[in-house]
Amino acid sequence: MGLSNITTEKVKERVDIEEVVNDYVSLKKKGQNLWACCPFHNEKSPSFSVSPAKQIYKCFGCGAAGDALKFVMDIEGIGFNEAIKHLAQKYGIEIEEEKAATPEEVQAYNERESLYIVQSFARDFFSKNLLESDEGKSVGLSYFKERGFNLSTIEKFDLGYAMDSWDHLHNAANKAGHSDDILLKGGLILQKEGDPSRKYDRFRGRVVFTIHNLAGKPIAFGARILTNDKKQPKYINSPETAIYHKSDVLYGIYQAKQAIRSQDNCYLVEGYTDVISMHLSGIENVVASSGTSLTENQIKLIKRFTDNVTVLYDGDAAGIKASLRGIDMLLEGGLNVKAVVFPEGDDPDSYSRKVGSEAFQQYLNDHARDFIAFKIELYAEEAAHDPIKRADTVRQVVQSVAKIPDPITRSVYVKESARLLKMDEDIVLAELNKILLKGQKDAYYKDKQQAPPPSSPDTPFEEFLPEEKNKWSSTDVLAKQEREMMRLLVTYGFEKVSDDLHVCEYLIQETGDISFQTPIYQKLFIEYKRALKKGILPDTEYFIKLDDSQLKGEVINMISQRHEMSDNWEQKHMIYTNRESDDLSKTTFNEILRLKRRVLEKMVDETMEKIRTAEEQGKEDEVTDFQMVLISLTGSLRDINKQLGTVKSR
Numbered sequence: 001m002g003l004s005n006i007t008t009e010k011v012k013e014r015v016d017i018e019e020v021v022n023d024y025v026s027l028k029k030k031g032q033n034l035w036a037c038c039p040f041h042n043e044k045s046p047s048f049s050v051s052p053a054k055q056i057y058k059c060f061g062c063g064a065a066g067d068a069l070k071f072v073m074d075i076e077g078i079g080f081n082e083a084i085k086h087l088a089q090k091y092g093i094e095i096e097e098e099k100a101a102t103p104e105e106v107q108a109y110n111e112r113e114s115l116y117i118v119q120s121f122a123r124d125f126f127s128k129n130l131l132e133s134d135e136g137k138s139v140g141l142s143y144f145k146e147r148g149f150n151l152s153t154i155e156k157f158d159l160g161y162a163m164d165s166w167d168h169l170h171n172a173a174n175k176a177g178h179s180d181d182i183l184l185k186g187g188l189i190l191q192k193e194g195d196p197s198r199k200y201d202r203f204r205g206r207v208v209f210t211i212h213n214l215a216g217k218p219i220a221f222g223a224r225i226l227t228n229d230k231k232q233p234k235y236i237n238s239p240e241t242a243i244y245h246k247s248d249v250l251y252g253i254y255q256a257k258q259a260i261r262s263q264d265n266c267y268l269v270e271g272y273t274d275v276i277s278m279h280l281s282g283i284e285n286v287v288a289s290s291g292t293s294l295t296e297n298q299i300k301l302i303k304r305f306t307d308n309v310t311v312l313y314d315g316d317a318a319g320i321k322a323s324l325r326g327i328d329m330l331l332e333g334g335l336n337v338k339a340v341v342f343p344e345g346d347d348p349d350s351y352s353r354k355v356g357s358e359a360f361q362q363y364l365n366d367h368a369r370d371f372i373a374f375k376i377e378l379y380a381e382e383a384a385h386d387p388i389k390r391a392d393t394v395r396q397v398v399q400s401v402a403k404i405p406d407p408i409t410r411s412v413y414v415k416e417s418a419r420l421l422k423m424d425e426d427i428v429l430a431e432l433n434k435i436l437l438k439g440q441k442d443a444y445y446k447d448k449q450q451a452p453p454p455s456s457p458d459t460p461f462e463e464f465l466p467e468e469k470n471k472w473s474s475t476d477v478l479a480k481q482e483r484e485m486m487r488l489l490v491t492y493g494f495e496k497v498s499d500d501l502h503v504c505e506y507l508i509q510e511t512g513d514i515s516f517q518t519p520i521y522q523k524l525f526i527e528y529k530r531a532l533k534k535g536i537l538p539d540t541e542y543f544i545k546l547d548d549s550q551l552k553g554e555v556i557n558m559i560s561q562r563h564e565m566s567d568n569w570e571q572k573h574m575i576y577t578n579r580e581s582d583d584l585s586k587t588t589f590n591e592i593l594r595l596k597r598r599v600l601e602k603m604v605d606e607t608m609e610k611i612r613t614a615e616e617q618g619k620e621d622e623v624t625d626f627q628m629v630l631i632s633l634t635g636s637l638r639d640i641n642k643q644l645g646t647v648k649s650r
Helices: 005-014 017-022 068-076 080-090 103-132 134-146 151-156 168-175 180-185 253-263 272-280 296-303 317-322 325-332 348-355 357-367 371-383 387-401 407-421 425-447 460-464 474-492 503-510 519-533 540-544 549-573 580-616 620-644
Strands: 028-030 033-036 048-051 056-059 160-162 189-192 195-201 206-212 218-225 235-237 266-269 286-288 308-315 336-344 496-498
Touching (some): 005 080, 017 048, 068 080, 103 134, 103 160, 103 168, 103 180, 103 218, 134 160, 134 206, 151 272, 168 180, 168 189, 180 189, 180 195, 206 253, 253 272, 266 272, 272 286, 272 348, 308 325, 325 387, 336 348, 336 357, 336 371, 371 407, 387 407, 474 540, 474 549, 474 580, 503 519, 503 580, 519 540, 540 549
Parallel strands (some): 266 286, 266 308
Antiparallel strands (some): 028 033, 048 056, 206 218, 218 235
């Protein structure tokens, strides 16, 4: 719906970017700005910066930038009007409508709003059933009290009860003005198969757990049966809707987000009651995957608030082994992982009730194990006298280490794994490299959209595959870098990088053995050197006055685009950066390194293609020769990347 300018302006005047971003990621002060890992892409070190003074954010990794309003739009995946309303509600600003949107926008907006409203109605209805009805108090409330849940906890988590009736909620919702259509879309009622006119409640005779989004709005429900009816599932959950996507949600995240930030750790459990019981024990930094397998989006949600996760497991070795994939996913997501195992037969809920809050907290502190030690202990007993199982334990541990994206952290864990496994570090490292090489090879051929040729996972050339492929080919990227080099030469060639050295002299000296692959830039380079031999120090004006329309047009495009990308763009977005001309010595040095890097990358791609062709043709001698060339190329590439301060080649 359209919003009045008054509402929009009030929101913009009141909003504070630090407060808004802090609802989603954990910001830490560093200098004048605040920093966090970017919520818009995966990264292991913070490159997401918030400037309270300028009221803007900028990610130096993925390039995301904007103000508080833009942040909410992107992070919530909503439009301008919804973002304004979101912020207006946060700051208690009255919302004034101005004009209607398109029919499609109105329909989508109304449906989402209606779903939020009907879920809120259901939450209140279930709560009233629990606390005020005879059935709710005798069945539902008694169950919660047996588990030690007090009234404040019941209110905190919006717990409720669904009456043992086919249409109790349905009738009440209709009387309150909620249509069957929105009740069906919200997953609160069902219609009988073959007879759409007959509709009935989804949740009946069960205690109800409300699922909230990050902002605290009820978006779905989980309901537990209290009888021993083997024909009925223990839990029934809401289906996916326009406002509820279970792979994006963690139970308890709304109640836990502040505690996760302050404790810099997130406890991860399985079920609703585990979360609530831990709150009763004084531990609020806890969320649940609600019995489903962890997803990438759930891991990203945790990472907004902390880099540290402690997974709590029931005391069931078979069940733990079946769920170990979750640890690998957490590691792959860049999180630091620990694990706690409860005594056999116990889970966080039962154990906290058994031993009490103080002993429960002490148990968590005493039994938290790094994931390496945890995995080794898990397999230790059965592997003690069985060499085959011992070898499998090593592989299981190293498979997890291989998921860690940060090479330094991986290196630390290799040493720790070798120590705990009582094995030679080189053996552990060799197994790790084998896994990494195979993964890189698979990724390379997946990127090329072709199956890898049948070969041994020990094939050495995979070690040198780039970690990340750009959407552009190496030829395209090299052409762009050549253009940038020529722009620097034409724009600043007459400037000095030292008392006795001009930019042009330095560039020509350092690129003397490089031929530009793009004809126009090679032509421009030759013309530049020709002018120097005549005693002319050519600048942009020199080229613009040339009769060569091709060179003239290219130089005009270079300097025009640069002006738009620096001055106008910065003014428009109120984002100001250091100018390249502030330190020409550093700028020139870095551009030379970047050009050399792009040349090497193209040569690496060409050599890998030669290796692939030779493998397909069975020419093993050629494969070996090309591998040696590749080793030399990638060694040079790594040296340049180190000088540029990056491990990525693209």
